[in-house]
Every structure is written in C-alpha cells, then in structure tokens.
Amino acid sequence: MYTTADPEWGIAAYTFRNTELPRLLTEQDGLYTLLLRGNGAPRAEIVDSISRAHPGGDTGRWLADLASPDVAVLTLTITEAGYRVAADGTGTAIDRVLAGLRARHRAGGAPIALVPCDNLPGNGGVLREALGRAAANEDPGFRSWIEENVSFVDTVVDRITPATAEDDSVTAAELTGFDDHAPVVTEPFNEWLLAGDFPLGRPSWEHAGARFVDDLAAYEQRKLWLLNGAHTLLAYVGPTLGCTTVDEAVRHPVPAALTESWWDTATRHASLPAEDLAGYRERLLRRFSSRGIRHNLVQIAAGGSSKIPARILPVLRAERSRQRLPEAPVATLAGWLIHLRDRQVDDPRADELVSLARSDDAARRVLSALDADLADDRELITAVDDYVDHLRHAADRSPST
C-alpha cells in the first residue's frame, strides 16, 4: 500500500511455503484489493505495487532477483518465529536470505537494505544477528561484505490486518467490480515507522504516510507492549471465557478489565510521555472494539513462546524488581498454560511446551522454559497456578459472548 505512492518502484513478492497466493496474484496481474473496515461503511482501494509474485520454492528466480542491483530493498514479513536459525542451517527464511546475499556478493556486491516488518523488538538487529549466526561458517570475505554493504532497518508496523474471511471477497467485488481472489482486509488506522539507511535508495513511502525517525525504541515499546501485549493477553484469556475474536473479548467484562489493568501496568514502565500513551491507549480501545474487523484470537495465539518474552516479560520483570505482582501478566501466563494444555498449539516449540504444560509442576516448568530466572520466583508460580483455577471458575460464571 505504501509503495503505491511511488510508481517508479515495484515489488517482486515471494511467499515462504504458500504456492496458491502467488498463482492467484499472477492471474490478477499482481493487483489486489485493500478492504478497509471500520465502524462505518467499508471502503476499497486497489493496490498495484506488486509487479511479480512467486512461490518461495522458485529458487532460481529468487537468487537472480537478489543478485540484481535493480533490487534495492528486501522487506520480510515472516512472523516472529521466522527469525529462528535451524540447527543444520537449512530450510529457514534466514537461510534463503543468506543464499540471496551470497548470489548478490558474487554478482558484484551492490549494497542492499533489509527491512523486517515483524513485531519483534529491534527487528533490524534481530535479523542482523540471525544472519550473522547463519553465516558463521561462510567465507570471511563474504562476511565482511555483509557487514559493510547490508543495511538492517528497524521498523514498527501498526495496522490490524486479520486473515481474510470469505465475505470479504464478496464485499470487495461489490465495491470495486473487480473479482479479487486475494483481497486483504484491514482497519483504517495505519502507522509505519522506520529507522536505518537505504544505500541504493527506496520508494518515497513518506508520501503515503510512513515516518523515518532516528530512534524507534520508544515507539516500538509503546506498540509491542500496549497493542501486541494486550492482543497476547486477550488471545490466551479470551478463549477460556468463550470469546473468539478481539472485539468480543474487549466487550467481555473479565478480559476488558484485564486489558485496562495491563495498560495501567505497562504504561508505568513505558518511555513516551504520559499524554502520548493515554492517546494511544484510547485509540487502541476503539480499534480493538471495531465491529468491522473480526480478528480471530486463534491467529494471535500462535507462537506464544517468542511473543510473551518480547511483550509481557519485560514489564513483568520491571514489576517484580519492585516486589509487585500485577494481575494482567499473571492472567496472560495462566491463559497461556491453559492454551498449551487444552488447545491446538501452533508454536515452533509446541512439542516441548505442551508436554511441560501437562506435567506435574507445570507452571514452574513452562515458565522456566521461557526464562530460567522465572523458575525461582515461587510467588509468581503460585499466582499463575491460582489464576488457572480462577479463570476456570470465571469460565463457569461467564456471560455468553
């Protein structure tokens, strides 16, 4: 959407495993509909910035694109779990990026900007570190080329974009007359913040509202703690009370009160000025409550083992260092324990975590798998265990959603 602001640029898009989406996009000449759903009537825009779409398995094409000096920027949206480096170094997104950079280095070594768009603190640094680990056994000349020519840009992407539902295609076609098989539904709000260098230039994304800043840390903290932290809380507590979407969960008295309590706790440790945080929080409640967006909690519940450490634990640690034990992080951890015990778990560490969650002394063992220091916090572990019982009782008394 931001790239449509600069018709000089186009996107060669690659999926990871999905072969259907590139096929559909190719049939549609790369066009897709952005369906904006808020509390009023839906609106639609056609996005024309994808020049080509390829399945991730099209390795020859991928290497040729990455080798080309016409390619100046590589963005990645691969989920938090996508930054893991496999023990044998193969088959991951990081491995594919490394192969692409190798091809680029061999083809003359034009510089490039890598722009991760996933919800991770310091996502540019996370990518730099993951690539560094994957490249540990590479030729030293290639490794120093990476250091000197690859720029790692930090970003914060803020726009609630749930998985597309069937009726979204119907609504999109009614609004545009274009029979789109790959529409994307989103909220009207959008914010994209970036910090870093683009050695070969970039699209003028600022013309569509992107903001380039020197330091992202405070914005990142605000977004990851207040928005994604609350989403994580709702994704684990909501389903224990019969809620299936974010808007349902923030209308239910128990998760609604916990969300407010989480925001009170997290804002005590956030760096931006209080008025800014209060405004963001107020807007968030409106965004979460929007009836236009049906954001499934199951989608948000995936990958808790990488999300909880980034969104919940920094605040919990800051509170524990002041001898406080706030309710909302305890509720999130208890909800996660119930999730691991009772539900279909989508997480790269699912086997290990599900087995720990079903063992004796589960709370201590699951929490220590997240952070070894938590294993010694008896007060926290007891509170999480008690909260599991509390949530189960609350479920029995829960109003229907």
Ligand SMILES: NC(=O)c1ccc[n+]([C@@H]2O[C@H](COP(=O)([O-])OP(=O)(O)OC[C@H]3O[C@@H](n4cnc5c(N)ncnc54)[C@H](O)[C@@H]3O)[C@@H](O)[C@H]2O)c1
């Ligand atoms: N959807 C949103 O509201 C939103 C907003 C801001 C940021 N984000 C970020 O974008 C990410 C993707 O969200 P989405 O809604 O597009 O999800 P999605 O499930 O629609 O897409 C995830 C993509 O990541 C790929 N992927 C999954 N696991 C991978 C792995 N291990 N290695 C490489 N690729 C992998 C999938 O193939 C898919 O193409 C989120 O994890 C989040 O960090 C999402």
Ligand SMILES: O=P(O)(O)OC[C@@H](O)[C@@H](O)[C@H](O)[C@H](O)CO
């Ligand atoms: O998989 P996650 O938790 O990183 O993402 C799910 C949502 O919390 C997330 O996509 C938000 O909607 C998004 O971050 C809003 O900007």
